[in-house]
Amino acid sequence: MDANNQTDEGQGGRRGRGERGSAARRAARGGSGPSPSMPFIMRRIGVYEVLDEEGLSLIEANADTIMEEIGIEFRDDAEALALWRAAGADVRGQRVHFPKGLCRQLLKTAPSVFTQHARNPARSVQIGGKATVFAPVYGPPFVRDLDGNRRYATIEDFRNFVKLSYMAPSMHHSGGTVCEPVDIAVNKRHFDMVYSHIKYSDKPFMGSVTAPERAADSVAMCKILFGDDFVENNTVLLNLINVNSPMVFDQTMLGAAKVYARHNQACVLSPFILSGAMSPVTVAGTLTQILAEVLAGAAFTQLIRPGAPVLFGTFAASISMQSGAPTFGTPEPSLVSYGAAQLARRMGLPFRTGGALCGSKVPDAQAAFESANTLNTTLLAGTNFVLHAAGWLEGGLVSSYEKFMIDQDQLGMLQKMAEGVDLSTGGQALEAIREVGPGAHYLGCAHTQANFQTAFYRSALSDNNSFEQWEIEGAKRIEDRANTMCRAWLEAYEAPPLDPAIDEALLAFIAKRKESMPDAFT
């Protein structure tokens, strides 16, 4: 498992800065593409915490009580129950009761930091420690397209979001189901999704979790790409294993988790929580249940293969107690995220939460306030893997092109924020203050001239011109500018090179597998 036990040293900050690729070449020739991709974030700023030692201990003790007294269900999976029995748990029916400390003991083999490898080594990411990795929206069946239509997503949309994630400078990951390609049969679309991630991007990606055989297909395709041994001894897939909260693991997710853990691929163990429905209406109660669920699920991966990477995942939202609708970007999910990140650090597991979550139907100020509240929390909580970091709209029902562009610009800001305060001699700027003196300005001074290129985050979407200039330019809202930029990016897109032999082998594998099964649409 040594390949998974990397430390914070020598990653991120240094690696990849020299990496430019085609985006930089395009920029150099004056193209309309984005600036070059940044390496994943190594945070130089601290984390924000909302619980003290007493609060953390209380929640941990309560989680232990839940696990022992109430138990967690592992449904319709005799193997899972047998494994738990053998590990010393008290299994009654499908309900597993955990002796205090059992799961924490099992989790000692799980790595706190590991590398997820990309086919382009410069795009590999560290998961855990001070690393933060942004990945796009996951799951929406609909898109809001560039012509303003809200419609079912297709494989073409899927490819587009892969391309946009490949081009977005502060998107470090290609994600998973960036939208559901509903024009392809349910039992076959995972082939096209995994293939699109491989073909149209060179960033790391996620595997299919909707059935154990689809997980196996994802692993098989990675073996064609990376080689058998490499896959078995390294991690090349991150996989979203949702808990069926409260306190249930279902057969599908257990099946997928087993496949991935067995092959040393990472499970993102994520209670899917809308507080008030799937957990208590309180922050502390929700945190307690999340902790119990993650402890049980993450420990289960270690029963399958000790040392298999696993993340402490949290998807935190609330529901409106009037309508039952999910709500995002409100204070309570932020408190849950901060608290869950603390619990994850104490467990020594990498942490996933957050993203650009919102309930709005359009990329308006509601969408932005909700997304910003969640994104700021995500960064300051010290989140390691951020799903839904761009493109999420309408409670996750819609992948929005315009929202994706606006969000990815914000990710650039968070990446700059994470660098913290530069206290070097140049950062202190005492010479500049001496040069300028009282009553003058810094615009032309030597220090400003030497540093202005890198001094401030430069948004390509925000309009900070005068009102008059803005009016002359058409009085555009940010989503209008995002629409224009998105079209330009897709126009400028160039695929990263892929070994033709691998490409052929992948296509042959897909064709053969697809042939072997009839289309299924449910």
Added chain:
Amino acid sequence: MDANNQTDEGQGGRRGRGERGSAARRAARGGSGPSPSMPFIMRRIGVYEVLDEEGLSLIEANADTIMEEIGIEFRDDAEALALWRAAGADVRGQRVHFPKGLCRQLLKTAPSVFTQHARNPARSVQIGGKATVFAPVYGPPFVRDLDGNRRYATIEDFRNFVKLSYMAPSMHHSGGTVCEPVDIAVNKRHFDMVYSHIKYSDKPFMGSVTAPERAADSVAMCKILFGDDFVENNTVLLNLINVNSPMVFDQTMLGAAKVYARHNQACVLSPFILSGAMSPVTVAGTLTQILAEVLAGAAFTQLIRPGAPVLFGTFAASISMQSGAPTFGTPEPSLVSYGAAQLARRMGLPFRTGGALCGSKVPDAQAAFESANTLNTTLLAGTNFVLHAAGWLEGGLVSSYEKFMIDQDQLGMLQKMAEGVDLSTGGQALEAIREVGPGAHYLGCAHTQANFQTAFYRSALSDNNSFEQWEIEGAKRIEDRANTMCRAWLEAYEAPPLDPAIDEALLAFIAKRKESMPDAFT
């Protein structure tokens, strides 16, 4: 000065919860007004910090160097220079050079916590310590009105923003120049502004700073309202004293500061910084200059009257190095705000920064992302007084009705966030988890029924309904809903009662003073 030296105890959280007033009565009769006003925030969450001891000491040492070696200018004010000379500073021309430690020594008399009294004692606010007080936008000459026009502001707009601030549940302060009533002569509008704050609200407010005699008029009007002795022995006005950065105090601001400090009224000593123009292009350099400027200006208030309240103010924004336009909500100003808050705490002064700052011309996603980034930073920095907390648009050139409504909703979220995690038995919700168990839901359980009213922040502006429901209701953007709500509030507004004798005396004073001077329009 004892009246100014209150502690955190017995404020906020407890006081004012029982306060309801006309808003509650309206709500009880099913009116369309807002929920009742909340007391100011007493933060139960910690602060976020970006500098360690080494960084703080470095910046403090550099600020000392600036103050001693470069000096700060106090322009066109012989009295100020004489006071500095007498205090032991080295005055050369208008430039004051400060021996190391002089300003910090002088600041020992400044209170770290004080009360700003409102005419309704339930609306008085604590400034400093764990208190956070939200005040509306300050300064715009333009408004974006409810008919979508961008036009010069009038006294009617001014009154409207006072009314809206009075009604907004999480707006704790009436502010100052909520917009410039440009339909009134420049030398007379301060009367109408101060009178509007007194007449149409009972929350605390700010005095005029555009000329020493206007400051004196503000104090005189407060003496009519509160009584002579009360004003001299307490603080009833907060006053925005901007530094003419870099490192210049001008005659106007010095004149106003002297009037207010002499009468024991609070100065919010605020370097007005667009980094890259008025300060170096780096965060550490900007912090160094801010610290030097605040040390000099705040210490000056103590030369005028030891014990006069003074705040460490920071207005942090950057400029676009392409166009020179100010930019907001970017990472660098956030780092400046976090750092400045730390420096203020080490000085023992209350801290002001932040607000709902943005550069956008309309309340779109750009405006919201920029505002949210700034507001989240403001709260987590531990800011005590937050100017521009609602209504700011277009770099502060415009007071926007719709933006005000959207922002004030977010202030409610921040107020809820500041309560932190409830770890009581009810908060832990172990009984709820026991009752519900695996695979069920919490919607109907006893704990949910008992707690759902107060569990989650409830936005009156966010739409979380289904896409279909939202479409049936007109497919409205949040600014459309804000427009409707704003009209309803202004319709439902009821003035807080004001003693008719005081009202008459104020009007008589204003009439007499106005008569004594010709209109001036510059």
